[in-house]
Amino acid sequence: IFYLKAIMLSIGTMNSRISFFICLMTFSLYGNNITASTAFIILSCYGSLRTVVTVAVPLGISQVADLLSSIKRIKNFLFIQEIQEIPPAVPGIAIKIEAKNVHASILKGKNVLRGINLYLGSGLHGVTGPAGCGKSSLLRLILEDISLQDGYLNVNGTVSYASQEPWLFPGTVRQNILFGLPMEQNRYVTVLKICGLRKDLEDFAKSDNTLINDKGLNLSTGQQARINLARAIYKKADIYLLDSPLVSLDINVGKFVFTNCIKKFLKGKLILFVSQQNQYLKEVDQVIVMKDGRIHETGTFNELERSGVDLGFENDKLSPKDNEHPDYEFVYDSDAEDEEEEESELLLKSHSSLHDKATKLYSEQKKEGKVHPKVYRTYFEYTGGFDRIGLLLLLYIVAQFGASYFDYYITHWIDVENSITKILEGNGKNYTLNEKDGLNLTYNSTIADRFDNLSNQKSLVPLIYTIILVVTGAIVLIKSFLFFGLSSRCSTKLHSACFSYIIRAPMAFFDTHLTGNILNRFSKDFATTDEFIPYIIYECLRILFIILGSVILIIKVNFFFLFLTFGFGVVLAIVRHYYLPTSRNLKRLDNIKVPLLVI
Structure with a gap:
């Protein structure tokens, strides 16, 4: 050349x-x-x-x-098949997600969801199944992120979403959680507490003004997941779509977040909770088992177990389970017997500090x-x-x-x-x-x-x-x-x-x-x-x-x-x-x- x-x-x-x-x-x-x-x-x-x-x-x-x-x-982009608009929420009508014989696809001609029939009201609904069975696609359908090819879908209520892979942008912890919403001090402090972030912020030199770098690489995977979850929880919504939010957390931290955040704080909301961890599925109101893009079975965990449905998906993941940062050790307080103590007693013992690298984010200088x-x-x-x-x-x-x-x-x-x-x-x-x-x-x-x-x-x-x-x-x-x-x-x-x-x-x-x-x-x-x-x-x-x-x-x-x-x-x-x-x-x-x- x-x-x-x-x-x-x-x-x-x-x-x-x-x-x-x-x-x-x-x-x-x-x-x-x-x-x-x-x-x-x-x-x-x-x-x-x-x-x-x-x-x-x-x-x-x-x-x-x-x-x-x-x-x-531009022509190819404009000629892409339009996503079918879901009717907006109607005030005064109960929060619900209704699907009748829904077929949906990401690419034209290739359905990732087939024959979905579903009616969900307020409550905690778990979604499980083997890797690649359509769990995340079901949430994306509700978000109108994939095309509805056939059938009827009605979502009544505002939606908040936490993705499977933590999505963080360069900015402070606070900016990543608020995501442009106005600051409500009481709700913000509560969200930090129930997502197990309060102790982390105490160890950061600048607390929630600590800078997060590209994709949150200066944080542990657990911290990334909890900040990603906190953003979804902070938004006031009727429907919460949580795609495997606890998979990267230590078992004790995950239990704390599940109990205080998902079960208690979001009580009365419609929660669609994707997980392959049976310790959480046992506590949901309804379990939806998916297989090959279809709803295979529905019912409580005990009902499905009695009917012989295989729920052993914990080791069937797209990637290995990530634990918290190796420099951190999470233990649950042995004295946390009463309800007041249970809400926040996660002790974080750090052998090295993250705040140095968390506050030295490079920026372009003129x-x-x-x-x-x-x-x-x-x-x-x-x-x-x-x-x-x-x-x-x-x-x-x-x-x-x-x-x-x-x-x-x-x-x-x-x-x-x-x-x-x-x-x-x-x-x-x-x-x-x-x-x-x-x-x-x-x-x-x-x-x-x-x-x-x-x-x-x-x-x-x-x-x-x-x-x-x-x-x-x-x-x-x-x-x-x-x-x-x-x-x-x-x-x-x-x-x-x-x-x-x-x-x-x-x-x-x-x-x-x-x-x-x-x-x-x-x-x-x-x-x-x-x-x-x-x-x-x-x-x-x-x-x-x-x-x-x-x-x-x-x-x-x-x-x-x-x-x-x-x-x-x-x-x-x-x-x-x-x-x-x-x-x-x-x-x-x-x-x-x-x-x-x-x-």
């Missing part, structure tokens, strides 16, 4: 000159005389067309391709001031060293010299054409050229000798012009290949260096750095170093040497233009002084945006 880009940019650089040369040759072969006005009008037209033909048109074609691809993706020279030095060192950069600059100088000489040689061609025209218009008079014609003619030579000399020079002009064009084009191509070869080398070495540091980083690094930020370095930032920066540097050097070449040519004709050039340079320096800090700060603000992949 780098070398294809080098070829395209080389063609773009020489395109106007090649086209101009072909146009002049064709114009001359048809017997027309090339004048200064003709040549420079054609040159200015090709200069104007260069940007359109070599930049705007290819860019437009590529953007049209991107547009068509985007339209196709740099101030100028870019440190070390950044530029490191970038150029990765290209292969300053010797190769020196060779590249030399090629830029030679290429620009050839391009400038190409432009300068036009004047020689025009002078030859004008001189021949003057001789032919002299009607045989003793016409003599002066030194300004630059043709190295001897004064007082005969008209015939001068005409022969000019004719020979005119015949050599296309050959010399072709040689200049070919040599300059070859140097431009070599220069472009070398430039993008060094850019490719720099990008590869930068990526290898970053990857090497990442895989050798201690695990604590990943506890405090968001996954989205790390991915941003390897996606967005490397896309910039691979695509944007090389092109900008290439264009910057090309335009710089074009300006230098043009200024030198003009100064050669009129030295006083040097003072005007100096004045323009001062104006540009002043504009740059105000523009660059603003542009740099805007770019830095863009770079510290939190990526979507963090959530």
Whole structure:
């Protein structure tokens, strides 16, 4: 890709000159005389067309391709089957979930739930079954998260949901629990207590203002699960869908949360509680056993056990049971006999503190001031060293010299054409050229000798012009290949260096750095170093040497233009002084945006 880009940019650089040369040759072969006005009008037209033909048109074609691809993706998204809306809750009617012969699917044509018939009112309802039988899909159906293909479903009441995998976002513990809801102090404190989080927060340096990093990786699995549950419990709802909320908890902690949170605090609500742990299923009002996407049996735990239904699913999980953080030991208070003591007596004994890593969450910081020279030095060192950069600059100088000489040689061609025209218009008079014609003619030579000399020079002009064009084009191509070869080398070495540091980083690094930020370095930032920066540097050097070449040519004709050039340079320096800090700060603000992949 780098070398294809080098070829395209080389063609773009020489395109106007090649086209101009072909146009002049064709114009001359048809017997027309090339004048200064003709040549420079054609040159200015090709200069104007260069940007359109070599930049705007290819860019437009590529953007049209991107547009068509985007339209196709949007079209596919809009044509996805709509989820059937469940009627809203009707005030004054009892809380309920009713399903009649429901078939539901995630992907079209593949039903994950089949023939679901269910009527649930207030109370604690357990859902169990082997792995992959549709327990979570049943909850997702009630949430309207999967498509209802057939049947009737009615959910009357507001719904709160705790997912099977704890979902935590970068923020404080409090923000993760409140999740945008207004703070109600009494309810909030109660939720912390019944979810067994109070003691954890006491051990954190900043209590519930402790920062949680990406996906809560600086917390134990049990803490993640309890914060995830606390968010669902804090929301005031009629129906609570709890998908395996206790699977990651220690047996004593799980018992405490089940008793105080699910059974007592949510009493009178409709609770759909997914679990494969029989010690909890024994205490629910009704057990729903699922198998192969269908409701296999319903009844109390004792009724199902007496009827011979297999309820031994405790070891049949999608992943092994996770315990609390190994540095923590949970024990139940032996004196917790009365009800007041039972509500909160979980003693947390910590052998090491989590609060250090829980409060040192990395965040993007915006740099101030100028870019440190070390950044530029490191970038150029990765290209292969300053010797190769020196060779590249030399090629830029030679290429620009050839391009400038190409432009300068036009004047020689025009002078030859004008001189021949003057001789032919002299009607045989003793016409003599002066030194300004630059043709190295001897004064007082005969008209015939001068005409022969000019004719020979005119015949050599296309050959010399072709040689200049070919040599300059070859140097431009070599220069472009070398430039993008060094850019490719720099990008590869930068990526290898970053990857090497990442895989050798201690695990604590990943506890405090968001996954989205790390991915941003390897996606967005490397896309910039691979695509944007090389092109900008290439264009910057090309335009710089074009300006230098043009200024030198003009100064050669009129030295006083040097003072005007100096004045323009001062104006540009002043504009740059105000523009660059603003542009740099805007770019830095863009770079510290939190990526979507963090959530």
